[in-house]
Amino acid sequence: MPPESLRCKECKTRYPLDARYVCEQCFGPLEVAYAAREDVDVGALRRRIQAGPPTIWRYADFLPVAPPNRGLAPGFTPLIRAHRLEERLGLRELWIKNDAANPTHSFKDRVVSVALARARELGFETIACASTGNLANAVAAHAAAAGLDSYVFIPADLEEQKILATGVYGTRLVAVRGNYDDVNRLCTELSGERPWAFVNVNMRPYYAEGSKTLAFETAEQLGWELPDRVVAPIASGSLFTKIARGFEEWLEIGLVEGSLPTMNGAQADGCSPVAQAFAGGHDVCRPVKPDTIAKSLAIGNPADGPYALELARRTGGTIDSVSDDEIRAGIRLLAETTGIFTETAGGVTTAVLAKLAERGDIDPDERVVAYITGEGLKTLDAIRDGVVVEEIDATVASFEAGVPEAVAA
């Protein structure tokens, strides 16, 4: 299914497959359009995928670039049945897609791999990004692996772990005094003036395609079946909408049967422009000034907000938000019941999952997949206060006097 062109999602104007992201006619976003598939041999296609590498490149038929012959190898992360969390929430079948198990510990490795591969095809020597943290890690690491120069722009108040885990790769790390939306505006301006591939600006149509692999993997790991419901975080809305796009592409060609899952989006109360628009019945999002511990989701002006709203409504889903305390509780709930330690964004997703279950939105017979997109070691401050350590002398008496019996949570 070779890519044919870039196409405006709004007015359908087509453009060549170069470094551009905006329709010049109506200012709408561009996405990759593929040639139509005809006479697909589904069995042969499945076998080709299964014979592919254990990375996102096993789905190269559905991506806009040729698999690169070097670089990090993201994807094919574990899909884990969460029996204990099912019991806790009263669900029948819950799976956790643990995308912290990527080279730089978040789903951003998927999107950066695709954007970087396209940037190389187009002859760029420098890649760049505006990041809330996880993307910074990924761009710096993938640039290092590929031998490209990189510039990474972040808000100056980012978590220390994400700053250090970016700088170590030898990128040019630029901390901008402002929030993510200020960083994004700056990079949007710079992308017009510099000969760089900004992965989430002028390379965004290619970059976004990488998130489809989360859907492909989920379906393959479920035995070529779809979940009934998906819970995923929303920052810009790109991940959320591209997961659904991945399922749709496989439904269209018959690799899976059924219908698109119910799509539930998750945001933090302190940055919930899409959840607010959903609740208010609006088609567009009013931007907000983020104030939340979930910094990786702190985009106050979400580019794909309108499409995320449309998707949630079309599939009978919702877009909910949760408080910082609920996010911390969500991180602990996931850790204590699955052994997976996620960052604040995963706390948002888990907390929204719990909220949906409590509210009775989830039919007990449903198969649910929750997307955990990042690693807890990157946002240690979020759980610092809740961790209890018993300090004792190195004697049995001190142990027996000082340490209460262990209790499984």
Added chain:
Amino acid sequence: MAVTVKIPTQLRSATGGVAEAQVDGTTVGEVLDALYQQFAELRERIAEDGGLRRFVNVYIGGEDIRFLDGLDTEVGSGDEVTILPAVAGG
């Protein structure tokens, strides 16, 4: 009341390559109307139903006008108005 308007690369085919324009106006709406008079084609690219298309961001001094008074936001001489696509990031 001369205001500087910065025009993104994606719209410069409608401005003959001009990247920065000086126009008069006391609000963002007036400034944009003055800009459309200079470059008629810009109107259909970014305006819709008397407002802006949904993927157009407009800033004054770096602040999104939706945090101010929208198109009614007042502008003064020397202010810089920036038009940018809203479809980046994330």
